[in-house]
Amino acid sequence: MQSELVRSHKLTNETPKKIRSFIRRQGRITQGQQLALEQHWEKYCLPPDQPLVAQTVFGRNAPMTLEIGFGNGDCLAQMAAANPEKNYLGIEVHRPGVGHLIKQLEAQRLTNVRIYCHDAVEVLEHCIADGSLNGIHLFFPDPWPKKKHHKRRIVQPDFVNLMVNKLQTGGYFHAATDWEHYAENMLTVLSACPRLTNQSPDKFYCERPDYRPFTKFEQRGLKLGHGVWDLIFCKR
């Protein structure tokens, strides 16, 4: 069966479809979000096909932290406001969320955040230089709870390797989830990476550090009675 599939790809010259961690849905967009996208796209959003030159984009060199899948961006805006000495990058495919974040950046006059509205895997591959990030945040990634969808979960060995390449030595990866099975799966994948060290004293999970605000999806999970698991690993 598999060889038939391979043969048919060869015959039609098609490349197999990429498995992505998201499904592009248009969703509802408010007038304010749409306006924010139209008026300020150029100011905040970066092209996903060009290497990032942080000095040019931010007008300074500073420690740079990336949040993948920021949702509505509340958490990213809060962290950027609390740490004006740092540069922040956010990646999100959902346009209403990008519009929501831009509105907040404008309202709070935050100048230390830039955005990619694109697939995080491709942005990491094409835009972010190796060793350039001091931290990567992945808060409440889509859990893809059904077994047949587990392959869509973003935390996979190849993705972890890609992320670790982008971290500077001593830089950290911080994930949080309210799905126990995904937490266990992340713990296995991250612990198996020889370039990472688990920051948890017992080599399992960490307490939520004060720097991480509660996110929208976390609050939704907590209302449903879910637990929350934080994982923090540093690059050796």
Ligand SMILES: C[S@@+](CC[C@H](N)C(=O)[O-])C[C@H]1O[C@@H](n2cnc3c(N)ncnc32)[C@H](O)[C@@H]1O
């Ligand atoms: C469950 S939501 C969590 C949002 C937010 N972090 C929170 O905790 O409220 C996951 C988000 O990740 C985004 N996402 C999933 N895969 C992505 C990818 N490969 N690149 C960029 N964004 C992605 C989705 O669009 C979605 O908004």
